[in-house]
Amino acid sequence: MRLHRNLCFAVIDGLHKIFNENEYADKAVQQLLKRDKRWGSRDRGFVAETIYEIVRYKRLYAEIANVKAPFDRDNLWRIFAVWATLKGIKLPDWKYFADTPSRKIKGRFDELSQIRKYRESIPDWMDNLGTTELGEEFWAQEITKLNEQADVILRVNTLKTNKKDLQLKLQSEEIETEILPNHPYALKLKERANVFKTEAFKNGWFEVQDASSQLVADFLDVEPGMKVVDVCAGAGGKTLHLAALMQNKGQVIAMDIYESKLKKLKIRARRNGVHNIEMKVIDSTKPIKKLHGKADRLLIDAPCSGLGVLRRNPDAKWKLEPEFIENIKNIQIEVLQQYSKMVKPGGKMVYATCSILPSENEKQVEKFLTSESGKEFTLVTDKSIFAHKSGFDGFYMALLEKK
Numbered sequence: 535m536r537l538h539r540n541l542c543f544a545v546i547d548g549l550h551k552i553f554n555e556n557e558y559a560d561k562a563v564q565q566l567l568k569r570d571k572r573w574g575s576r577d578r579g580f581v582a583e584t585i586y587e588i589v590r591y592k593r594l595y596a597e598i599a600n601v602k603a604p605f606d607r608d609n610l611w612r613i614f615a616v617w618a619t620l621k622g623i624k625l626p627d628w629k630y631f632a633d634t635p636s637r638k639i640k641g642r643f644d645e646l647s648q649i650r651k652y653r654e655s656i657p658d659w660m661d662n663l664g665t666t667e668l669g670e671e672f673w674a675q676e677i678t679k680l681n682e683q684a685d686v687i688l689r690v691n692t693l694k695t696n697k698k699d700l701q702l703k704l705q706s707e708e709i710e711t712e713i714l715p716n717h718p719y720a721l722k723l724k725e726r727a728n729v730f731k732t733e734a735f736k737n738g739w740f741e742v743q744d745a746s747s748q749l750v751a752d753f754l755d756v757e758p759g760m761k762v763v764d765v766c767a768g769a770g771g772k773t774l775h776l777a778a779l780m781q782n783k784g785q786v787i788a789m790d791i792y793e794s795k796l797k798k799l800k801i802r803a804r805r806n807g808v809h810n811i812e813m814k815v816i817d818s819t820k821p822i823k824k825l826h827g828k829a830d831r832l833l834i835d836a837p838c839s840g841l842g843v844l845r846r847n848p849d850a851k852w853k854l855e856p857e858f859i860e861n862i863k864n865i866q867i868e869v870l871q872q873y874s875k876m877v878k879p880g881g882k883m884v885y886a887t888c889s890i891l892p893s894e895n896e897k898q899v900e901k902f903l904t905s906e907s908g909k910e911f912t913l914v915t916d917k918s919i920f921a922h923k924s925g926f927d928g929f930y931m932a933l934l935e936k937k
């Protein structure tokens with residue numbers, strides 16, 4: 535591979551924004567890709583993938599490069615040189631790479647790869663937490679998998695088409711996909727591509743959604759005509775799926791504390807041809823109380839650490855803090871206790887997270903079941919999905935029934 539100066543500069547600029555200005559990696563990359571209209575898909579791929587890989591292995595590469603945060607531009611070039619050297623890329627004779635000690639880099643890599651927190655490039659606290667919660671061996675396998683680049687998975691919108699027709703339509707737009715067994719609505723891209731530019735996307739034939747996440751709406755066991763509340767709806771990935779499973783019949787009430795997220799859902803719903811969603815901002819306890827005892831089904835897709843989706847958000851390794859996780863666990867219990875009151879007798883609810891930590895998952899459900907509001911519920915079944923076992927995002931979902 536030959537390195538192109540303007541692409542490498544774009545990578546350095548992106549890393550500066552992410553590491554030093556605390557910008558989210560996806561936003562920084564999205565912004566950068568608009569920089570030069572002449573860039574083809576390979577150029578764009580190089581910029582995006584190199585940034586993601588360096589973000590993923592920040593700790594390891596910075597340690598090898600012997601630089602410490604905050605990184606000035608020289609530091610960022612040294613980190614870049616480590617990445618390129620380990621990839622076997624021949625460094626051009628630019629001033630930024632003068633005196634790059636290629637042999638020393640490989641030697642340090644071999645040494646540091648013996649230590650998991652460097653090899654997998656994670657903060658000490660995260661390594662300790664993973665080990666405590668999942669056990670040494672299981673955690674080691676899981677974090678290795680969570681460091682891989684995620685596949686692009688689509689969920690077919692059954693309100694508009696089916697898997698076969700979507701596959702053919704994408705093929706006509708030069709995008710090859712494959713069917714995933716055990717995931718009834720999923721197609722996996724054989725090669726990465728910008729699917730948002732396709733006619734199929736603009737016509738609302740699919741959404742991009744990981745295979746594990748696609749299992750949540752099904753888990754809630756909805757039927758057309760029901761009253762379903764999705765109380766942590768965000769921009770509505772699962773709300774749209776619920777509406778499709780209900781064939782646009784009945785009512786889905788999408789709620790969130792952020793109006794801005796629900797506004798995004800509105801745009802997506804229009805594209806998806808969904809018309810049974812009502813959006814409500816949770817700005818007080820009122821909208822929740824109004825629905826007490828009314829919902830046939832309730833989805834609590836709870837805020838969480840997001841440790842199951844590190845493949846997609848590798849910068850979370852550097853943004854997450856143990857205090858945040860402790861705080862979010864209190865919110866999880868609070869939403870379980872308060873929002874579960876919306877379920878009517880005989881109704882069902884799903885508590886889901888994109889975390890792999892038992893303390894955010896089954897332990898929270900156990901705690902809820904012994905609390906005052908939880909006494910009315912029984913656990914029907916639950917499912918923990920781990921990246922190293924499934925090949926997809928880490929997820930948890932529990933189905934509970936109200937007596």
Ligand SMILES: C[S@@+](CC[C@H](N)C(=O)[O-])C[C@H]1O[C@@H](n2cnc3c(N)ncnc32)[C@H](O)[C@@H]1O
Nearest residue numbers: 765766767768769770771772790791835836837
């Ligand atoms: C895991 S995300 C939801 C993802 C979304 N369901 C999807 O499928 O795209 C959790 C959501 O919970 C929302 N949230 C956080 N605290 C909340 C609270 N106390 N009540 C309701 N929603 C909350 C966040 O704004 C966020 O959108």
